[in-house]
Structures are given as C-alpha cells and as structure tokens.
Amino acid sequence: MSMTATRRSGNDWLRDALPKIVLSPSLAIVLVFVYGFILFTFYLSFTDSRILPSYGLVGWQNYSRLFSVRAWGIAIDNLLIFGSLYIVICCVLGLALAILLDQKIRAEGFIRTIYLYPMALSFIVTGTAWKWFLDPGIGLQAVVRSWGWESFTFEWIKDSHMAIYTIVIAAVWQTSGFVMAMFLAGLRGIDNEVLKAAQIDGASNWSLYRRIVIPQLRPAFMSAFVVLAHMAIKSYDLVIALTGGGPGTATELPATFMYSYTFTRNQMGIGAASATIMLMSIAAIMVPYIWSELREKK
Amino acid sequence: MATNASANVIRTGGGARFVIYTLLALFCIYYLLPLYVMVVNSLKPLSEIQAGGMMSLPHEWTLAPWRSAWSTAQIGVAATGLKPYFLNSILMVVPAVAISTVLGALNGYVLTKWRFTGDTVVFGLLLFGCFIPFQMVLIPMARMLGLMGLAGTVPGLIFVHLVYGIGFSTLYFRNYYQQFPTELVRAAMIDGAGFFTIFRRIMLPSSGPIAVVCIIWQFTNIWNDFLFGASFSDYDSQPMTVALNNLVQSSTGVKEYNVHFAGAIMAALPTLIVYIVAGRYFVRGLMAGSVKG
Amino acid sequence: MGFLDIKKATKSYGSVRVLHETDISVEEGEFLVLVGPSGCGKSTLLNMIAGLEEVTSGDIAIKGRSMNGVRPADRNIAMVFQSYALYPNMNVAQNMAFGLEMHGIPKPERDKAVAQVADLLQIQPLLDRKPGQLSGGQRQRVAMGRALVRDPDVFLFDEPLSNLDAKLRVDMRTEIKKLHQKLGTTIVYVTHDQIEALTLSTRIAVMFGGHVQQLGTPKEIYDNPANIFVAGFMGSPSMNLFPARVAVENGNAIARIDLADGAAASLPFPPGNAMAAHDGRDIVLGIRPEAITDEDGADRNSKAIHRIETRVEVTEPAGSDTFVVANLGGKEVTGRFRADVDVRPGNTFPFAVNMEKAVAFDPKTEQRIG
Numbered sequence: 001m002s003m004t005a006t007r008r009s010g011n012d013w014l015r016d017a018l019p020k021i022v023l024s025p026s027l028a029i030v031l032v033f034v035y036g037f038i039l040f041t042f043y044l045s046f047t048d049s050r051i052l053p054s055y056g057l058v059g060w061q062n063y064s065r066l067f068s069v070r071a072w073g074i075a076i077d078n079l080l081i082f083g084s085l086y087i088v089i090c091c092v093l094g095l096a097l098a099i100l101l102d103q104k105i106r107a108e109g110f111i112r113t114i115y116l117y118p119m120a121l122s123f124i125v126t127g128t129a130w131k132w133f134l135d136p137g138i139g140l141q142a143v144v145r146s147w148g149w150e151s152f153t154f155e156w157i158k159d160s161h162m163a164i165y166t167i168v169i170a171a172v173w174q175t176s177g178f179v180m181a182m183f184l185a186g187l188r189g190i191d192n193e194v195l196k197a198a199q200i201d202g203a204s205n206w207s208l209y210r211r212i213v214i215p216q217l218r219p220a221f222m223s224a225f226v227v228l229a230h231m232a233i234k235s236y237d238l239v240i241a242l243t244g245g246g247p248g249t250a251t252e253l254p255a256t257f258m259y260s261y262t263f264t265r266n267q268m269g270i271g272a273a274s275a276t277i278m279l280m281s282i283a284a285i286m287v288p289y290i291w292s293e294l295r296e297k298k
Numbered sequence: 299m300a301t302n303a304s305a306n307v308i309r310t311g312g313g314a315r316f317v318i319y320t321l322l323a324l325f326c327i328y329y330l331l332p333l334y335v336m337v338v339n340s341l342k343p344l345s346e347i348q349a350g351g352m353m354s355l356p357h358e359w360t361l362a363p364w365r366s367a368w369s370t371a372q373i374g375v376a377a378t379g380l381k382p383y384f385l386n387s388i389l390m391v392v393p394a395v396a397i398s399t400v401l402g403a404l405n406g407y408v409l410t411k412w413r414f415t416g417d418t419v420v421f422g423l424l425l426f427g428c429f430i431p432f433q434m435v436l437i438p439m440a441r442m443l444g445l446m447g448l449a450g451t452v453p454g455l456i457f458v459h460l461v462y463g464i465g466f467s468t469l470y471f472r473n474y475y476q477q478f479p480t481e482l483v484r485a486a487m488i489d490g491a492g493f494f495t496i497f498r499r500i501m502l503p504s505s506g507p508i509a510v511v512c513i514i515w516q517f518t519n520i521w522n523d524f525l526f527g528a529s530f531s532d533y534d535s536q537p538m539t540v541a542l543n544n545l546v547q548s549s550t551g552v553k554e555y556n557v558h559f560a561g562a563i564m565a566a567l568p569t570l571i572v573y574i575v576a577g578r579y580f581v582r583g584l585m586a587g588s589v590k591g
Numbered sequence: 592m593g594f595l596d597i598k599k600a601t602k603s604y605g606s607v608r609v610l611h612e613t614d615i616s617v618e619e620g621e622f623l624v625l626v627g628p629s630g631c632g633k634s635t636l637l638n639m640i641a642g643l644e645e646v647t648s649g650d651i652a653i654k655g656r657s658m659n660g661v662r663p664a665d666r667n668i669a670m671v672f673q674s675y676a677l678y679p680n681m682n683v684a685q686n687m688a689f690g691l692e693m694h695g696i697p698k699p700e701r702d703k704a705v706a707q708v709a710d711l712l713q714i715q716p717l718l719d720r721k722p723g724q725l726s727g728g729q730r731q732r733v734a735m736g737r738a739l740v741r742d743p744d745v746f747l748f749d750e751p752l753s754n755l756d757a758k759l760r761v762d763m764r765t766e767i768k769k770l771h772q773k774l775g776t777t778i779v780y781v782t783h784d785q786i787e788a789l790t791l792s793t794r795i796a797v798m799f800g801g802h803v804q805q806l807g808t809p810k811e812i813y814d815n816p817a818n819i820f821v822a823g824f825m826g827s828p829s830m831n832l833f834p835a836r837v838a839v840e841n842g843n844a845i846a847r848i849d850l851a852d853g854a855a856a857s858l859p860f861p862p863g864n865a866m867a868a869h870d871g872r873d874i875v876l877g878i879r880p881e882a883i884t885d886e887d888g889a890d891r892n893s894k895a896i897h898r899i900e901t902r903v904e905v906t907e908p909a910g911s912d913t914f915v916v917a918n919l920g921g922k923e924v925t926g927r928f929r930a931d932v933d934v935r936p937g938n939t940f941p942f943a944v945n946m947e948k949a950v951a952f953d954p955k956t957e958q959r960i961g
Binding site: 019020022025026031033040053097101102103105113120121124125130133138139140142145181208233234254255258259262263275276278287290 | 309315329331347348352353408414420426429431432436437439441442461494521522523547562565569573574580
C-alpha cells in the first residue's frame with residue numbers, strides 16, 4: 001500500500017475512499033446518538049439535574065439516593081421476579097412446543113403461524129387485550145362467574161402482590177412462540193444420522209431427547225437467554241399498557257421507574273443513574289454475546 | 299429458514315400422537331384467545347361486555363365500536379378517533395423504513411465487500427447500538443430534537459427511528475452479503491465496474507429476500523414502538539400506539555371496552571397483515587436478529 | 592524482460608508474510624501454472640497479478656508497464672474464478688458483455704464480440720439463459736467465454752476446474768489446452784491439482800509456504816525436483832522417498848538400503864553419477880513408482896536397472912497397473928508393476944529399480960544433491 005501512494009491522483013483517492021465515505025454517515029450517527037448520548041446520560045447521572053440537565057457534579061449521590069428509593073427497590077425486585085419467570089417459562093414452553101411440533105405434525109406451518117403471531121403485535125396491543133381479559137369486572141373472573149361458578153376469583157391484576165405475575169402471563173404469551181421458533185430451528189439443525197445411530201443403539205425417544213438432542217440445543221438456549229434477558233430489562237410498553245406500573249407501584253420496572261423519575265418527577269439525575277444501571281446490566285449480557293458472535297464470524 | 303428443513307427421524311406411536319395433537323391444539327387456543335376476545339368484543343355493544351359476556355359471540359353484531367375508534371373516540375384532549383394517529387404512524391414509518399434500509403444495505407455492502415482494518419469494530423459498535431436500553435438516550439435526544447427544531451414532530455420521530463434502526467438493517471445486510479460470493483464482486487471489479495455500479499448491478503438484484511426481511515422488521519419495530527412515540531411526540535404527532543394507550547387509559551367517562559378492542563385491532567392490523575402475508579420473512583428477521591439462524 | 596514480470600513481489604497481512612520475495616517472468620503465449628497445497632500463496636499471487644490484492648513490496652508489470660496502483664479493470668486482464676462468478680441476475684450474453692459495457696464499448700461491437708466467442712466455445716444456444724439454468728460444465732464454458740470476450744493481455748484462472756466432477760474435469764482440461772494452443776494466449780493458472788499442472792502448463796511454479804519451491808517445465812519439475820517437497824507433491828502416486836547411505840566402490844556411487852528383515856541391499860547409481868563425490872553421506876533417495884517395476888516391465892533403454900529381492904507387503908491392482916508396496920529403509924515404497932504379474936502379499940519378489948531415474952536429497956536441508 002505504501003508503494004502505491006505516490007502516483008495517486010485525486011480521482012483515485014476518491015475511488016479508494018468511497019466505501020468509507022459511504023459508511024461514515026452511519027458511523028457518525030451511531031457515535032453521536034448512541035455512544036455520545038450514553039456518555040452524556042452517564043455524565044448526567046453524576047449531576048444535580050432535576051427538570052432540565054444541569055452540570056453541577058454531585059459525585060455518587062444520585063446512585064446512593066437511587067438505591068435508597070423504595071420504588072427502585074420494588075423495580076429491581078420486580079425485574080428479578082419477572083425476568084426469571086419470563087425467561088424460564090418461555091424457554092420451557094418454547095422447548096416443549098418445539099419438540100411437539102418437530103414430530104412430523106400435519107399443518108405444522110399453520111400451527112407455527114398461530115404460535116408466532118403475537119410477536120408481530122405491539123406490546124400496547126397485547127397489554128390492552130390482556131388488561132381487559134384479566135380485569136375482574138368484565139374479564140375472565142366475570143365470565144367464569146357468569147357460567148355459574150359464582151365464587152371464582154381471579155384478581156391478580158388488582159392485587160399488588162400478584163400484579164407482577166400478570167405481566168409475566170402477557171409477556172410469555174407474546175414471546176414464547178418466538179422462543180419456540182428458535183428451538184425448532186435448533187432441532188432442525190441436528191444431524192439426523194446421529195439420531196439414527198442413537199436409535200440403533202437402542203435409545204428410547206425420551207433418552208434420545210434428554211441425552212442427545214437437548215444438549216445439542218445449547219446455542220439455542222444461549223440465544224434465547226440473551227434475547228429474553230435483554231427484552232426483560234427493556235420491558236416498558238407492556239407494563240404501561242397492562243397495569244400502568246400499578247396498582248400503586250406494584251409493577252414498577254426499571255424502565256418505567258426511569259421514565260417517571262426523569263420526566264414526571266423531575267429527578268433527571270436519578271433517572272440518568274437508573275438508565276445507567278440498565279445499560280450496565282444489558283451490556284453485561286450483550287457484550288460477551290456480540291463479542292463471541294463477531295469472533296466466530298471472522 | 300431452518301424450520302423448513304425436513305423433520306427428524308424420531309417416530310412416535312399412535313397414542314402419543316393423539317396426546318401431541320391435543321396439546322398442540324390447546325396451545326393454539328391459548329395463543330388465539332386474546333385475538334378472539336379482541337375481535338368478538340369489538341363487534342358487540344358495550345352492555346354485552348359489561349354483563350359478563352366477554353367470551354361469547356355478539357348477540358347483536360355492530361360496527362359502531364369500530365366507527366367510534368376510528369373517527370370519534372376521545373383521544374387525549376380531542377375527540378378525533380384514531381384516524382389522524384394512524385396517519386401519523388404511516389407518515390413516520392414509511393420514510394424511516396426506507397432510509398434505514400437503504401443505509402443498512404450500503405453499510406452491509408461496505409462491511410463485507412470493501413473490508414478495511416477496523417471494520418469489525420465499526421460493525422460491533424453499530425450492533426451494540428441495537429441493544430442498548432433506549433432510556434439511556436431519552437434525555438439527550440429530547441434536547442437534541444429541540445435544538446434541531448424537530449421536537450414533537452413526525453420528522454423528529456422519523457429521525458429517531460432512523461438513527462436507532464440503522465444497526466439492525468446493517469446487521470441484516472451484512473450477514474446476508476457475507477454469504478454473497480465475493481468472487482462476483484471481484485469479477486465485476488476486473489470487468490471494470492466501480493463501487494456503486496457493483497452495488498446496483500450485482501448486489502441489489504440479488505438482495506430481494508433480505509430487503510424484504512429488513513423492511514418487515516423495521517416496519518414492525520417502528521410501527522409498534524411506544525417509548526419514542528411517548529417521549530418525543532406532541533398531541534398532533536403521536537403515533538398509533540401512543541394514541542391507543544391514551545384511548546385505553548383515559549379515565550374520563552365510561553370505559554368503552556368494545557371501542558378499545560376495536561382500536562387495538564386497528565393498531566395491530568398493519569403488522570398482522572404483514573405477518574400473515576410474509577410470515578416467512580418476518581421469522582427470518584426475528585431469527586437473524588437473535589441467532590445465526 | 593518478459594510479457595508478465597513479477598519482480599521481488601511480496602505480500603504481508605500485518606506482520607504475517609504470506610508471499611515471500613517472488614520473481615517470475617512469463618513470456619507471451621506461455622501457460623504458467625502455479626501449483627501447491629492450500630495456503631501456499633498461489634491464489635494470493637494470482638490476485639496480486641489481477642490487482643485484487645496490492646503488492647506489499649516489489650512490482651508486477653504487464654508488457655513492461657508497472658501495475659502498482661492500477662485498478663484491476665485497467666490492467667487488461669481477465670479472470671476465470673473457481674466458482675465461475677457468473678452474475679446470477681444476468682443471462683449468459685449479458686454476463687459476457689458486462690466487462691465490455693463497463694469499458695464503454697458500444698452495443699453493436701459488444702454483440703459482435705459475444706457472438707464470436709459464443710461461436711468459438713459453442714455456447715450460442717445458452718446465450719439467453721441465466722447462470723442458474725446451466726450445468727457445471729456450461730457455467731465453466733461461459734466463465735471462459737466472459738474472459739475471452741475481453742481479449743485481454745493475460746488470462747488468469749483460479750482453480751477453474753475444481754468444482755467439476757472427475758470426468759468433466761478431464762474433458763475441460765483438454766478443452767482449455769486446445770484453446771490455449773489455438774489462440775496462443777498468455778495464461779496464469781492456479782491449481783492444487785498436480786496432474787492439471789503437468790498436463791496444461793508450459794511452465795510450472797511449485798509453491799509452498801509462501802515460497803516458489805521450483806520454477807520449470809513440467810519435465811524438469813517431474814524428473815528433477817529441486818527438493819523433497821516438490822518430489823513428494825508432484826506425481827501420483829508420489830515419489831518414493833527413503834533413507835539410504837552413499838558408498839563409493841571403484842569410483843562408482845552406490846546407495847545402501849536397509850531391508851525389512853535386517854538385510855541390506857545395494858543400488859549402484861549409473862556410472863559417472865555426481866553422488867560419487869559424497870562417500871559415506873546419509874541421503875534421502877527418491878525413486879518414482881514407475882522406476883520400481885517387475886523385472887520384465889523395466890525400461891529396456893536404461894543402463895542402470897538393479898534387482899532387489901524383498902517381501903511384498905500389499906498389492907493394489909489398479910486395472911492397467913498393479914501397485915506393489917514393499918518396505919525399503921524402514922519406509923513403505925510403492926512400485927508400479929504390469930497388471931498381469933502374479934505377485935502376492937507375504938511373498939518375496941524381485942523388484943527392478945531403474946537407478947537412472949533416482950534422485951538424492953539431503954535429509955536435513957531437504958534440497959536436491961548433485
């Protein structure tokens with residue numbers, strides 16, 4: 001490359017730089033609007049910003065206040081409950097459905113379409129549908145009672161101890177079909193000859209799945225975990241539509257906390273601190289994943 | 299997509315198959331139930347829902363809830379129905395999808411066929427941008443939009459979606475073009491084609507499938523977005539999801555569940571139609587966004 | 592100065608040198624084959640000639656004009672790729688005309704050139720088809736057609752036959768050779784298949800580890816390999832290489848070899864052989880399978896046929912010949928017997944060794960001695 005620099009005309013220079021010129025607007029946008037903004041918010045988390053950004057540094061004060069606020073504690077507890085149930089149920093259900101669907105089922109494509117369509121919906125739509133379906137006054141409880149079971153009670157959505165589980169229900173409904181598709185793709189990637197060999201070795205269907213198939217789905221489990229964990233941490237729309245964070249603050253999640261503290265309670269410094277915590281937790285999951293993906297692909 | 303490959307060699311007996319089909323059917327009901335609830339209740343008078351008839355078919359069929367949701371329902375301060383917000387969403391989605399797809403295609407082309415030192419780093423930066431919690435950018439973006447004079451406008455939303463859509467569209471095209479034989483590009487270089495000619499004459503004609511995947515993904519994501527819509531729009535520039543939420547959450551007057559359901563279906567319809575028409579591509583996009591498919 | 596000159600060309604990626612200083616001068620009309628195992632640098636060198644990779648240092652010149660910094664399109668070269676690299680969205684005629692179109696040749700001329708080449712390669716019926724509708728052999732033909740249309744100074748072939756099945760590969764090999772003889776074009780051809788290299792080329796560069804190991808005519812490469820790598824790589828089955836020690840008796844050199852049963856055998860080199868200067872030296876003796884035969888099958892013109900009796904380990908009938916494996920100097924050695932010789936594993940059998948064809952290498956440097 002050094003040898004050739006001498007006889008370059010301007011035209012040649014443009015020709016050689018063209019790919020980078022084409023890429024540069026996107027790179028600039030991302031550097032400013034992703035990384036620049038991340039730094040800005042990170043900086044704000046150390047300032048005394050209230051309703052507007054302000055640049056007086058207050059050290060770790062926002063973080064210590066954040067972790068002393070009750071609503072943030074609730075949000076973190078809720079995230080742990082919601083996140084772990086969401087991930088576990090989606091994986092179990094997704095894997096079970098994928099295995100069932102992998103048995104040369106007639107109309108497989110049709111069934112797959114039904115299982116997956118919720119993924120195409122907005123969480124606001126999902127939230128609206130489930131909000132009224134779970135509403136004791138008109139939804140499931142009222143319907144079962146109208147069928148004659150007068151004492152039937154299902155009021156989770158109004159119960160501050162149980163409301164978080166309604167979010168799990170709706171979120172699982174929306175995403176489990178997608179997890180099913182991921183596992184199904186994994187199952188279809190397994191070499192049939194290995195299964196034949198195991199069958200010849202006398203393995204039953206049960207041990208075939210337990211010993212041969214499911215262990216080979218490790219990458220699918222990894223991907224499912226990363227996707228679900230990342231969606232759980234970012235969950236916002238569904239909570240807003242389904243419970244609005246309530247009753248009270250019973251279904252507060254970090255994302256709703258950040259929004260209300262920043263934009264309605266005018267505690268921008270604390271909001272920025274909570275956003276930073278969210279970013280850190282997502283980065284802890286995504287960075288190793290992206291890193292390994294990029295390395296493999298090289 | 300891998301799920302189209304032939305099924306496995308595992309055999310199951312007759313009894314087991316009956317159980318399997320029963321389970322699969324039950325789950326079909328589970329997934330379809332909310333859709334059923336939305337549809338039937340959007341077609342019945344409010345009184346039937348209030349009387350505990352949510353699960354039954356309408357006794358009296360009516361399109362009134364649909365009409366109300368579309369053109370007369372109270373959204374926020376005005377009784378405009380969802381119509382103007384539906385239009386806002388269309389106005390927002392089309393340019394944002396178009397521009398981010400074009401940029402993604404060019405980026406993917408550069409990152410795979412005109413590789414340079416550090417290209418993987420650039421791609422990693424773009425990719426990580428897809429996954430950040432957007433709470434992290436809300437505050438500065440609100441200020442930036444203000445500075446650009448785009449606060450509370452549809453162009454402002456277009457810009458935001460464009461910015462945060464580039465990562466995914468680049469991801470799709472990069473992964474697709476990576477499979478595209480580099481020898482074709484080299485052959486075209488020897489034939490004398492330049493950067494844009496190769497893109498237009500060699501790459502683009504083969505990019506149909508991934509363009510569909512990318513467009514569907516961006517369309518679904520941007521249409522379904524709530525956070526940016528809620529953060530950066532005014533009453534007259536709200537997208538459909540925000541308006542729907544306002545409709546459902548409004549605390550004034552009687553809760554018109556049937557209208558809410560009709561509105562929810564309206565908000566869901568564009569993405570549902572896309573899913574039904576091009577589900578294969580939708581799934582491919584989902585998978586490519588998470589695994590190596 | 593040749594038609595295509597590679598002068599001290601090197602290629603490095605970062606600190607990794609994939610091509611060490613290379614000098615090759617190709618005359619007009621020559622058919623140069625770069626052959627070697629994968630990763631030897633042959634494709635890199637070809638891409639450097641094409642301009643798809645820049646040279647790290649040194650120079651490549653075509654017709655005396657340095658190509659450093661010159662775009663591939665402006666080098667007046669054409670390339671046939673391993674995957675054929677036919678543009679999937681264009682039909683055959685458009686594929687062939689694309690390069691001319693890019694160089695601003697008007698349509699009537701393009702059509703004329705395409706028609707001519709299509710005629711030459713007998714692919715007129717395919718002109719309207721898309722690459723996806725062609726068989727492997729047809730694609731190969733079209734790829735060559737696309738190169739020919741450009742009427743370039745140098746044709747570059749990057750393993751063009753490796754995607755074809757065995758029979759078609761032999762047919763296309765003949766076809767390429769005919770085409771070269773008919774058109775007298777200058778060709779640089781990369782392959783990992785030593786038979787292709789031997790059959791097609793006027794000259795071969797055997798490459799390994801980023802070095803040109805030997806540059807020469809097919810006969811030179813085959814008969815006088817420069818080192819153990821070339822000896823082992825070129826020819827199939829490959830040259831037998833086994834340890835021996837030189838002894839000199841009456842001024843004539845003899846190779847002494849240990850046999851399987853603890854006995855030793857002596858194989859005298861032809862009189863006047865240069866090995867006489869290396870008395871007592873350990874060598875690696877190289878003898879091609881066709882120089883180890885049954886006694887009646889030995890080359891009657893050779894004056895240095897010697898007999899070794901040793902045990903036969905395995906026989907591999909291959910139709911026209913039978914390959915017979917024995918043990919010499921602790922190494923398996925393959926001989927090429929006539930098919931109808933009755934030789935059985937486990938028996939002791941006389942082998943005729945043609946020492947005129949024997950070559951010797953230094954066991955340490957692996958270079959040819961003498």
